Amino acid sequence: MIKKAFNFFLFAFFPLFLQGQDYKFHHFTTVEGLPHNEVRKIAKDSTGFFWFGTQNGLSRYDGYKFKTYKHSSGDENTIAGDKIISLAASANHLWVGTLSGLSAIDTKTYKVKPLPKVTQKIGSAAIWMLFVDSNNNTWLSTEKGNYIIDNESLEIKEVLPEYNLACIGKGLKSILWIGTDKGMLKYDLNLRSVLNKYEMGSFSVFSLDDIYSDSDGATWATLNNNIFRYQPERDRFLNVYTSGSLNTISQFKESILFGSYGNGLVEYNKSTGEFATLRADPTDQFSISSNDIYQVFADNDNYVWVGTQEGLDYYDFSRHRFKSLRHLPGNSNSLRNNFVQSIYQDEENVFWIGTRSGIDRVLFYKGYIDSKVEHFVLEGAIFEELNNAYVTDIHKDTTEKMWFATLDEGLFSYDLKTNLLRRFVPNENDGLSIPSISVRSIMEDAKGRLWLGTGEGISLIHKNESTVSFENFQFPESEKDSTIIGDVFSIFQDSKKRIWVGHNNGGVGLLQEKNGEHSFKRFRHDSSNPKSLSNDAVFVIFEDSKQRIWFGTSENGLNLLMEPNGLEKDPLFFKRYTEADGLSDNEVNGLLEDKTGNLWIATNKGLSKFNVLEETFTNYVTYDGVSKGKFRKNACWKTKDGMLFFGGTSGINYFDPDNLEDSLMAPSPVFTSLSIDGNEIEVGEEMDNTVVLSQPLRKGAEIRLSGDENRFDLAFSALSYTSPLRNQYAYKLEGHDEEWKYVTGENPHVSYAKLTPGSYRFYLKTSNNYGVWSKEPIHLDFIVKASFYNSKLVKVGVFVLLAIAAFLAILVYLKTRKNKRLIKSGIKPRKKVVKTVDPEMDQENKNLVGRLNEEMQKNHMYLDPNLNLGQLAEKLDISANHLSMLLNDYVEKNFYDFINYYRVEEVKRRLANSSYDNQTILSIGVDCGFNSKSAFNRIFKNITGKTPSQYKNEVSRN
Incomplete structure (x- = not known):
């Protein structure tokens, strides 16, 4: 019977502790160029550089490298000290607070700017707090008092001397919220006066308390172990959360992030009103580096920076828009195995996940942020075959039965109404048994019949109330176009009710039914026919919303079925898309279509988005957040709301393609x-x-x-x-x-x-x-x-030398003419001054040029993109220098111009030949020896005066 630990379909409650946003942090330490791993403060200047204050200097980061600013004793053009404890950016300056005083870096020159008036006022006091207000003036808190620096004049004056200022946050309009040793102040910047005071405890610069107003105008404050939120209707601060030693605050999209010293990151989800905690995990390379956090800085451009005790952490939302579900050791609410081979979602939105060690059931909620996982387990030793099976495909039929295909345990059916499980394996004595213990795919056709792809061909299931039998199709190998050999990895029925069968090294079979009889028409790869299937290992078959049929192969990319005038009137052929056209890898493991008609292709190297109309690929790899490891054959699913799921050797990646829209904002270099x-x-x-x-x-x-x-x-x-x-x-x-x-x-x-x-x-x-x-x-x-x-002197000297050289050249010329006259008169000159062209040698060179052109025309050596002068000279059995002379003197081209001429001629020939219409222009260029798109377009236009596309359009019209 089924183990019923809980009813998966009816959740009585959701867990109180949530995983929150799936943050994946990348890390910077002294290895990457930081001067120290303890990063205390973070700021971004008006130009766009990021600055990081550490305990051993200040670093500026441009996206590629760090530039460090450090103190040098006696040099006023260096920062005041190396222990950075506060940072703030104004319109023209980066203000740097250290334990040894204040510095300003001019953000036009990026030089340290002397501050004589400030130094005279505060000396070398520690600068505990820095803040830039809406008037672009800078507030600072020191052990000697509180001050404001005018941004233009750099004049400094004291402010609120009766308080010790610990932190300041911007409020609505001209309001500032100021945390002091005597509580919270509501301060009007225009009136320069305190409007109200809130007794909520003593703020301290040493505990890194913070104040922040979010995008909705809500004001947050951290004080010791508590998070407060301002209630404007009651004019008070309410304690909403308690954790260990809370400090910095920032907003990232719809989340408010709080740092803590010892308890990691705390995230408040504004949509759900719930808190979650993100802690350092030594087993997860993408977790935060340390639970001791000094500052969180969320930028509007999809970045979150976290300064910690153990280095700088960086989260780029654009690189992690792919969510993941995987096995986590010791976590029962995770997949049982990272090797995912099949995905199926039923009408109750429950996902059935087939792994190589059994089945999991998963329910997502909170907008796919959180999930609940149940390991599907059957009690009793008799059912262990399914509990630990390598599950290759899952399907639910119209009679409420689940069907599970396995790699080496046969086929299972499970009745959801009666909890009855049945297993089907081959029986040599029963001609109506399943043909193979290895079942790859399950397909239900328009008539409600179940078809199986197995290690021994295809099988049609016949069911009645009590029995299940299998009709197995065998065709004699003598029927050339009808032979099915080897594994069947995919079976698919298209919108025209045609059934397609994908084989391992057997090409594609088209099942044809007529008068109760079945036959197959097979399509194979033909190396002499570019319109044939690109490879015989066909594992993936898919039909898009435009009724186009696609075939994914194991070794040579994607194929589009071309049907010019329909099946009966014109033969079918295929158009190929491979790595040469931009596909990330030639092994295609899965195909799905998003809402806008793009194809998403799972390969061994990540995911490729294919714009079918423009025939362009955008590739996503581990750098973008795609899980490491290869995707598995046909382990993919599209939900009703458009989420795409792909399974592989590292669990499941799932994502909303709408969230992967390209940024149209142009950068400013x-x-x-x-x-x-x-x-x-x-x-x-x-x-x-x-x-x-x-x-x-x-x-x-x-x-x-x-x-x-x-x-x-x-x-x-x-x-x-x-x-x-x-x-x-x-x-x-x-x-x-x-x-x-x-x-x-x-x-x-x-x-x-x-x-x-x-x-x-x-x-x-x-x-x-x-x-x-x-x-x-x-x-x-x-x-x-x-x-x-x-200089003029040198130019005069050069002129004199050139004149002497010209005089000597005239003498040599006159002597040469004299020698030529002697040769004509039959008198051999005593000394040969100038090398002359021997008629026999001249004819031999002309013969070599003829052989060279013949070599190009017959053997097409120019198709090799790596062909060089030495290889071609070796083919002619001459030296590279001799060949170079032939090309320059007899062809009047250098080696590359000569080879590229033939390549362009070959491209022109193929563009004018309709048999190459199934290839893209770029792939034709690559096949003809060009190794880059830019070189291909440039050289073709230089020789023909037209771009390849213009030439193609011109010959098409003619």
Whole structure:
């Protein structure tokens, strides 16, 4: 009988403790460039740089690297101290509070700015609190008192001397909420007066208490172990939660996050009104680094930064929009096994999950944030085969029976009404038994019949009230088009009531029924026919909302069934999509369609979103939050509300495709550093008596280089922290580069050397990781001065040398003419001065050129994208230098122009041939030897004057 620990379909209550948002943190420590692992404070300046205050210096982060600011004794151009205890950003400054005093960093020059008036007033007092108000003035709390610094004049004056200020939060309009040693103050910034005082305890800078107003105007405060929320209707603060040593507050989307010292992160969900706790887990690489938290900083652009005792944690929402359900050791509310082979959702929204060690049932709630897992277990040793089976497919039929296909335990049926379980295995003495113990797939057709894909072909189940029999289809191998051999991995009925069968190395079979008889038409891969199936291992079959049939293969990508005029009038053929077209991997394991018609393809390397109309792929991998490991064949499901589920060797990934919309916000690039010979150049620095950079390294800045020091490296950033490694940059040095050049976020810098004297303008554009480019490029102006070698004296000397060389050349020319006359008269010159062309050698070279062209036309060596000069010379049995001479003197092309000419001609031939219509233009280019999209388009247009697409449209019209 079934073990009924609880009724899964009727929950009497939900758990009080919730998992909350599925945060996955990435970590930065001293290994990645932080000066210290203890990160106390976090701020973001007006340009977009992030700043992190540690116990051994201050770090600026641009998305790629950290730049550290430290104190140097006796140097007023360095920060006041290395132990950072407060940070705040105003319009023009980053204010840095240390145990040794206050510093200001000018956010135009990023240099430390001396503060003589401030220093005179407060000396080297510790700066416990910093806050910038709506007037852009800076508040600070020290052991000597409380002060306000005017942002323009940097004048400092005392404020609220009767209190010790611990924290300040912005309220509605001109209201400030100020936590003091004597309670909470409601302060009007315009009136410069205290409106009310709330006796709720003593705020302290040492306990890191905090005040925050969220997007709805609600005011929150942490005080010791308590969270308070302001009730405006009763003008009071209400204690709403108690935990250990609470401090920092920030809002991320619909959640309020609270840090604590010793108890991790506390999250309040504004939608549900519930609290959840996120704690450090040594077994989870994506958990927070430490339960000792100093600051939480949630940015509007999908980021959460957490400063902890053990380093800096960073959560990027865009990289973790894929939720996961997996096995967690010791947690009964998790999958029994991470290896998920099948997914099925019944009409009561319960998911049945088939793993390689049995079945789980899962119910999601709270908008798929939380889930309840039940391990489906049958009591008694007789049922152990199913309890631990490798479950390959699950289906519920119209009679309320669940059917479970297994890899090596046969087929099971389970009656939900009577709790009766039956098992079906092969019986040699029964011709109506199931043909194989290995069952791969179950399909219910439009007539309510169940079909099975097994290790021995397909089987049709016949049921009555008491018996179940199997009609097994065998076809003689002599029938060439009707043979079914090997495993059947998928069986599918389309909207035209056709039944398709996918085989392991047997291609696709189309089941045809006529007058009660069954036959199969088989489609196989044919290496000589590009319109044939791309591979014979077909594991996935899917029909989209436009009634298009797709076949996923194990080794060569995706196939679209093409039906020009219907089955009866015109033969079927296939159009292929592979890695060459942008698919993440050629092994297709699952197919689903989202609400907007995009296909989602599970592969061994992640998920690919395929825009069918534009024929473009967007790939998502572990960097984006997709689980590690490969997805399993046909382990996928789409819910009624559009959620997509994919199972694999690391559990289940599920997501709402609507939440994966690409960002249309174009980033604004900045220049981050200029280096010469590896040394970063600061504003005002001189080289060879020339000020290289006289103003901040911002757009429009002018850089002066001498003729000897015109080797430089320029680094830049998009200041886009959403998957910054996927940002792209386009640059061009006007006066030097003819075309735009590109680098990725993995290496965002460029280097130039040996520029000739003159003026240059460097242009830079950037895109976010979704390919949205900045509208206008920014620029820098470079002026390269003439060096000594370009002086007038040197130029005169060079002129004299050139004149002498020209005189000598004339003498050689006259001598050569004399020798030629001697040769014509039959007199051999005594000494050969100039090499002449031997007629026999000339003819031999012409013959070699003929062989070269013949080699290209017959053996198509140009199709090899890695072909080089040496390989081609070896084919002709000559040296590489000899071949280079032939190409230059007889063909008047260099090696690459020669090879690319043949490649372009081959592309033109294929674009004009309708047999290649099932291939994309890019894949044709790749097949013809081009190894990148940009090179293909550029070279094709240079030779033909048209882009490949324009050429294709032109030949199609003709």
